[in-house]
Amino acid sequence: MSTNKPLTIKSSVGDWLADPVGHQLLAELLAQHGRDVSVLKAARMFSLQRMVAMSRGMLPQETADDLVRRVNVGRSPDQDAEQGGAPKTTLPAVPARAWTERIVSDRFGGCTTIVTGAGSGIGFATASRILREGGRVIAVDVSAPRLAALVAAHPNAQLVTVEADITDEAGVRRIVDAAGDRIDGLANVAGIGDDMTPIHETSDQVWERVFAVNVDGTFRLTRAVVPKMLAAGRGSIVNVASEAALRGSAAGVAYTASKHAVVGMTKSSAYMYGEAGIRVNAVAPGPVATNIEVSFASALGEDRIGAAMANIPLAADAAQLAASITFLLSDDGTNLTGAVLPSDGGWSAL
Numbered sequence: 038m039s040t041n042k043p044l045t046i047k048s049s050v051g052d053w054l055a056d057p058v059g060h061q062l063l064a065e066l067l068a069q070h071g072r073d074v075s076v077l078k079a080a081r082m083f084s085l086q087r088m089v090a091m092s093r094g095m096l097p098q099e100t101a102d103d104l105v106r107r108v109n110v111g112r113s114p115d116q117d118a119e120q121g122g123a124p125k126t127t128l129p130a131v132p133a134r135a136w137t138e139r140i141v142s143d144r145f146g147g148c149t150t151i152v153t154g155a156g157s158g159i160g161f162a163t164a165s166r167i168l169r170e171g172g173r174v175i176a177v178d179v180s181a182p183r184l185a186a187l188v189a190a191h192p193n194a195q196l197v198t199v200e201a202d203i204t205d206e207a208g209v210r211r212i213v214d215a216a217g218d219r220i221d222g223l224a225n226v227a228g229i230g231d232d233m234t235p236i237h238e239t240s241d242q243v244w245e246r247v248f249a250v251n252v253d254g255t256f257r258l259t260r261a262v263v264p265k266m267l268a269a270g271r272g273s274i275v276n277v278a279s280e281a282a283l284r285g286s287a288a289g290v291a292y293t294a295s296k297h298a299v300v301g302m303t304k305s306s307a308y309m310y311g312e313a314g315i316r317v318n319a320v321a322p323g324p325v326a327t328n329i330e331v332s333f334a335s336a337l338g339e340d341r342i343g344a345a346m347a348n349i350p351l352a353a354d355a356a357q358l359a360a361s362i363t364f365l366l367s368d369d370g371t372n373l374t375g376a377v378l379p380s381d382g383g384w385s386a387l
């Protein structure tokens with residue numbers, strides 16, 4: 038049995054790693070998948086329960102529950118509490134409701150939508166939803182293999198892929214040329230994380246790269262697309278911001294400032310084009326299980342952000358974000374412009 042305080046399903050991965058028995062159990066589990074505990078560096082602030090949701094099957098609920106039992110030598114503090122300990126809530130706990138995606142036939146019929154970051158995560162899910170709802174998608178990503186996977190998953194769909202970097206003006210021209218004269222929608226999804234540093238520890242390299250992709254890339258592509266929407270007198274743009282656009286405790290300064298800039302672009306454009314038939318909105322995702330990479334280059338950042346993340350909602354599936362994004366992109370978003378929609382399981386209500 039560990040000498041430290043009891044570990045529970047709600048203890049952070051950092052606490053599990055700091056405990057000798059917890060460390061050993063996690064190391065053994067990862068070894069079964071050919072990995073070691075270094076892969077958990079970026080997940081130190083997340084609870085073991087959140088890791089179940091984020092692991093995409095690698096850490097099933099039963100395995101996590103078993104880890105809790107074993108680390109406490111057959112005694113789970115969570116179970117003890119449930120079996121007579123002081124109640125932690127005044128509301129009965131109910132199991133999370135499963136969500137089933139419902140395809141709206143032909144919702145995007147006749148429409149061309151550019152989706153950036155379409156090779157992975159939220160962009161992949163957004164492109165997929167539009168394709169399955171009858172739309173034509175110009176799928177943009179820097180990764181050719183990821184775009185190939187999107188194609189393989191959608192045979193016979195109206196899908197054009199463009200391997201391009203949105204920070205590159207020539208790449209932006211190729212994207213707009215591939216779309217042709219009519220562009221109904223633009224989903225600016227591509228983005229990168231930062232290294233969770235506070236401002237006095239942030240390098241020029243991290244600041245500039247995060248702003249290049251999250252801000253400059255979004256700016257350049259939107260600037261190139263808007264004239265076609267103005268000519269058509271219609272269009273819908275959805276920018277993917279973040280919980281970090283709503284608060285200071287979700288990421289480092291570079292990512293936080295970049296996503297606040299995305300909200301600024303959204304509101305300015307919504308106002309400027311409000312009478313020209315172009316709607317511009319943003320979605321602010323909470324945690325989502327994707328391939329996005331974040332690192333922790335600062336002990337202060339890890340400590341401060343970890344403390345703020347202790348009670349945030351579990352990670353969503355990328356398809357749930359696609360549901361929010363495609364709602365705003367589609368005509369169902371009529372009457373919405375300049376909105377910043379948190380799609381975060383309630384984090385913004387904390």
Ligand SMILES: NC(=O)c1ccc[n+]([C@@H]2O[C@H](COP(=O)([O-])OP(=O)(O)OC[C@H]3O[C@@H](n4cnc5c(N)ncnc54)[C@H](O)[C@@H]3O)[C@@H](O)[C@H]2O)c1
Binds near residue numbers: 179202226329
């Ligand atoms: N995953 C989360 O928890 C989360 C939370 C809040 C906001 N977001 C935002 O959601 C968006 C999508 O992130 P994700 O989690 O799906 O990440 P992801 O890494 O799974 O997918 C992002 C895709 O964008 C591509 N990309 C990166 N830079 C690019 C560039 N310069 N040009 C073209 N393509 C580029 C990548 O190759 C990748 O395929 C990002 O803007 C991110 O900031 C994600």
